[in-house]
Amino acid sequence: MRMSRMYLPTLKENPAEAEIPSHQLMLRAGMMRSLTAGIYTYLPLGYRVIRKIENIVREAMDESGAQELLMPVVQNAELWKESGRWDKFGPLMIKFQDRKGRDYCLGPTHEEVITALVRNEIRSYKDMPLNLYQIQTKVRDEIRPRFGVIRGREFIMKDAYSFDADYEGLDKSYQAMYDAYTKAFADCGLDVKAVEADNGAMGGEGSHEFMVIADVGEDHVAFCNKCDYAANIEKAAAGYKKAVQEESLKDIEKVYTPKQKTIDEISSFLNIDKAKTIKSLAFLVDGEPVLVLLCGNDQLNEVKLLNYLNGEEIVQVEDEEFEKYFNSTPGFIAPVGMKKGVKILADLRVKDIVNGVTGANETDYHLINVNPERDFTADDYLDLRVVQNGDLCPVCDGRLELKSGIEVGHIFKLGTKYSESLGATYLDENGKEQLIIMGSYGIGISRLVAAAIEQHHDEKGIIWPKAIAPxxxxxxxxxxxxxxxxxxxxxxxxxxxxxxxxxxxxxxxxxxxxxxxxxxxxxxxxxxxxxxxxxxxxxxxxxxxxxxxxxxxxxxxxxxxxxxxxxxx
RNA sequence: CGGAGCGUGGCGCAGUUUGGUAGCGCACCUGUUUUGGGAACAGGGGGUCGAAGGUUCAAAUCCUUUCGCUCCGACCA
Incomplete structure (x- = not known):
C-alpha cells in the first residue's frame, strides 16, 4: 500500500478522551475513531489487525474441529423469555420493537440462539460431540463503557458452543477449547495466562479466564510464585494453616467505646492489632439476614458468600433495619448473643482469633477477650475473604502474588442450564431422552487488539508482534x-x-x-x-x-x- | 445509578473568577526556500463558544434546564 493514498489519519497529540496507552495509540495511529461512547469505527489499519487476529483464532478453532457459522444480531424476545434471561440480562440488552410492536434485542451473547437452533437438529447421541462458533459483533448496553475498545458497547467476539452427550464429553470439548485458546493467543504473539474463574451469571460449573497481564487491567488475578496455581481474585482461595496460639483465654469483658464504629477506629482506640478484631458484616442475602465474620484486616469476597449460600443478591442492611433483623445497632453489631435465626458465617481465620474484639450489640460498647466457640458459635467456618498479596498458596507452600489483567477469553462448562430451559434433548443408546451437555467459549477479538497494545508498546508507539501486525x-x-x-x-x-x-x-x-x-x-x-x-x-x-x-x-x-x-x- | 471533571475551528488548549462581541499551537490551502528524527518565511480559509431558555444596553463568561464525553465504584469478552 502506498501511504500517499492511504486513509491513515495519525495524530501528533493524544486525544483528550483517551487515558490509557492502548486507547490513545489506537486513536493516534489512525486505527479507529469513536462514534459515540463505547462504539467505534475501525479504520483500514485497525481493521487489518482485527482480521489478522480473527484469522488466527479461526485457524485454531477449525483445527480443534469446531465449525464456523454466523448467527443473527437481531434476536426475538420470546427466545429470551423462554430461557428466563429476558429480565435477568435485561438492562444489559439494547431492546427495541418492530413496527408491529413485537420485542427484540440486539444479541449480547448467543446461548439462546444456538440452543434453539441445535435443539431442532440434534436427535441422537451420534450427532455429538459438536462445536459451533462464530465471529461476530455483540451489543451490550454496558453500565460503563471505558478504556476504548477494552469495554465497548459494541465489540467483536468469537463465541463457540459445544454440545456433548455426557460430562466426559464436555470435559474433552472443554479441554480442546482450552488448548485451542492457548495456541491462538500464543500464535498472536501474546503472553496470556489461563486462570481459574467463577462462572458468574453464565451459570454452570468450571471455567477459566485467559488474561493478558497489564497495568490497566480491570481484573485482579492471584498467581502462586512457586507452582502454576492462578485464579481470578473472585475465585482465588488462600491456603489456610491453623495458627498456633500461645495465649490463654481470658474472661470476656464489656468496655465503653464511644463512637468507635469502624475497625480502624476501634483498633487504635483499644490499641489492639486489627487481626485480633472480628469484623461483623450485616447483609440480606435474597432477603434473609446473614451475619458475616471476618478478621479485621480482611475483605469479604461476595462471590464466595453467594456461591456458598447459592444466593442471587447481597444487599447491605440499612442502618434503620439493624434492630429489626439483628436486634442490634450499626457499628456495634457482633455474633455474641446474636438474635436467633440469623445465619452466622465466619471466615476460617476467625476461628484462630484468641481474646479478640467484637461489638456488644449495644451502642458505644465493645467486648474484649471474645473467643470463638466459647462466646459465640458460627453456623459454618469457610473461606470468605479476598486473598491478599503474600497469602499462602492453596495448593503448595508458595505465596500468592496479585496482578491486574485484561480478560481476553473465557471458557465455561455450562452443563444443562440452557438445554434444560430451552428443551434441547437427544436420545441415548437406550433410546432414553437426555439433556444435551453444553459449554460456551468466548474470545474478545476487538479487546484483544487493545490488550496486545498494552503489552507491546513504548513511548513512541505500538510495537506489533509480527503475527498480528497490519x-x-x-x-x-x-x-x-x-x-x-x-x-x-x-x-x-x-x-x-x-x-x-x-x-x-x-x-x-x-x-x-x-x-x-x-x-x-x-x-x-x-x-x-x-x-x-x-x-x-x-x-x-x-x-x-x-x-x-x-x-x-x-x-x-x-x-x-x-x-x-x-x-x- | 452514585461521586468527580470536561464540552470554545479537524486535533490539543487559553479566555469564564472580575460580562464589552473570540485567541494560541498543530493540522489544512497558495507561493518560495528546504529535506536522514515531527522545517522556515509570506499570504490565506475555517468557530451557531454542546443545546434551549433567562438576566443584561451587552453573555463563551452570570442563572436555570438539558444533551454529550471522560474518570472512580457495582457488570463483562
Whole structure:
C-alpha cells in the first residue's frame, strides 16, 4: 500500500478522551475513531489487525474441529423469555420493537440462539460431540463503557458452543477449547495466562479466564510464585494453616467505646492489632439476614458468600433495619448473643482469633477477650475473604502474588442450564431422552487488539508482534530524486510480489514525520532508503522492537530483507 | 445509578473568577526556500463558544434546564 493514498489519519497529540496507552495509540495511529461512547469505527489499519487476529483464532478453532457459522444480531424476545434471561440480562440488552410492536434485542451473547437452533437438529447421541462458533459483533448496553475498545458497547467476539452427550464429553470439548485458546493467543504473539474463574451469571460449573497481564487491567488475578496455581481474585482461595496460639483465654469483658464504629477506629482506640478484631458484616442475602465474620484486616469476597449460600443478591442492611433483623445497632453489631435465626458465617481465620474484639450489640460498647466457640458459635467456618498479596498458596507452600489483567477469553462448562430451559434433548443408546451437555467459549477479538497494545508498546508507539501486525514492512523513501524513487518502488514491488504486506511511505513529508509515523503504527520492520544509503549502495533496516539497525547491500536486498524479517517475532 | 471533571475551528488548549462581541499551537490551502528524527518565511480559509431558555444596553463568561464525553465504584469478552 502506498501511504500517499492511504486513509491513515495519525495524530501528533493524544486525544483528550483517551487515558490509557492502548486507547490513545489506537486513536493516534489512525486505527479507529469513536462514534459515540463505547462504539467505534475501525479504520483500514485497525481493521487489518482485527482480521489478522480473527484469522488466527479461526485457524485454531477449525483445527480443534469446531465449525464456523454466523448467527443473527437481531434476536426475538420470546427466545429470551423462554430461557428466563429476558429480565435477568435485561438492562444489559439494547431492546427495541418492530413496527408491529413485537420485542427484540440486539444479541449480547448467543446461548439462546444456538440452543434453539441445535435443539431442532440434534436427535441422537451420534450427532455429538459438536462445536459451533462464530465471529461476530455483540451489543451490550454496558453500565460503563471505558478504556476504548477494552469495554465497548459494541465489540467483536468469537463465541463457540459445544454440545456433548455426557460430562466426559464436555470435559474433552472443554479441554480442546482450552488448548485451542492457548495456541491462538500464543500464535498472536501474546503472553496470556489461563486462570481459574467463577462462572458468574453464565451459570454452570468450571471455567477459566485467559488474561493478558497489564497495568490497566480491570481484573485482579492471584498467581502462586512457586507452582502454576492462578485464579481470578473472585475465585482465588488462600491456603489456610491453623495458627498456633500461645495465649490463654481470658474472661470476656464489656468496655465503653464511644463512637468507635469502624475497625480502624476501634483498633487504635483499644490499641489492639486489627487481626485480633472480628469484623461483623450485616447483609440480606435474597432477603434473609446473614451475619458475616471476618478478621479485621480482611475483605469479604461476595462471590464466595453467594456461591456458598447459592444466593442471587447481597444487599447491605440499612442502618434503620439493624434492630429489626439483628436486634442490634450499626457499628456495634457482633455474633455474641446474636438474635436467633440469623445465619452466622465466619471466615476460617476467625476461628484462630484468641481474646479478640467484637461489638456488644449495644451502642458505644465493645467486648474484649471474645473467643470463638466459647462466646459465640458460627453456623459454618469457610473461606470468605479476598486473598491478599503474600497469602499462602492453596495448593503448595508458595505465596500468592496479585496482578491486574485484561480478560481476553473465557471458557465455561455450562452443563444443562440452557438445554434444560430451552428443551434441547437427544436420545441415548437406550433410546432414553437426555439433556444435551453444553459449554460456551468466548474470545474478545476487538479487546484483544487493545490488550496486545498494552503489552507491546513504548513511548513512541505500538510495537506489533509480527503475527498480528497490519503490515510486515514499511519502506521509507526519504526524498524525491529519481533514482531513490526507482529503488524504493522496486523493493516495494518485489516484496509485495513475494506476498509480504508492505507499506511504501511515498508521501511528500519530511523524514522526521515518516520516522515518527512508522514508529507510531508499529510496523515490525522498517526499510529506509535515502541519499545517504544510496551513495553507499545499501538500504537500512531497523527492527521496531529491538531498535537493531542492519545495513543491507542493494544487490540481493530482497533476500536479506526476507531473512531479517524471518527472525523477527 | 452514585461521586468527580470536561464540552470554545479537524486535533490539543487559553479566555469564564472580575460580562464589552473570540485567541494560541498543530493540522489544512497558495507561493518560495528546504529535506536522514515531527522545517522556515509570506499570504490565506475555517468557530451557531454542546443545546434551549433567562438576566443584561451587552453573555463563551452570570442563572436555570438539558444533551454529550471522560474518570472512580457495582457488570463483562
Amino acid at each position: 503490515y510486515q514492512v514499511i519502506i521509507l523513501a526519504l526524498g524525491n530524486e529519481e533514482e531513490l524513487i526507482r529503488v524504493s518502488e522496486k523493493i516495494y514491488d518485489e516484496l509485495s510480489k513475494k506476498g509480504i504486506e508492505t507499506l511504501l511511505d511515498d508521501r511528500d513529508e519530511r523524514p522526521g514525520v515518516k520516522f515518527n509515523d512508522a514508529d507510531l503504527i508499529g510496523i515490525p520492520l522498517r526499510i529506509t532508503i535515502g541519499q545517504k544509503s544510496l551513495k553507499n549502495k545499501i538500504v537500512e533496516a531497523r527492527v521496531r522492537r529491538t531498535g537493531d539497525e542492519i545495513e543491507i547491500p542493494l544487490e540481493n536486498a530482497i533476500e536479506r530483507i526476507l531473512e531479517v524479517l524471518d527472525n523477527i517475532e
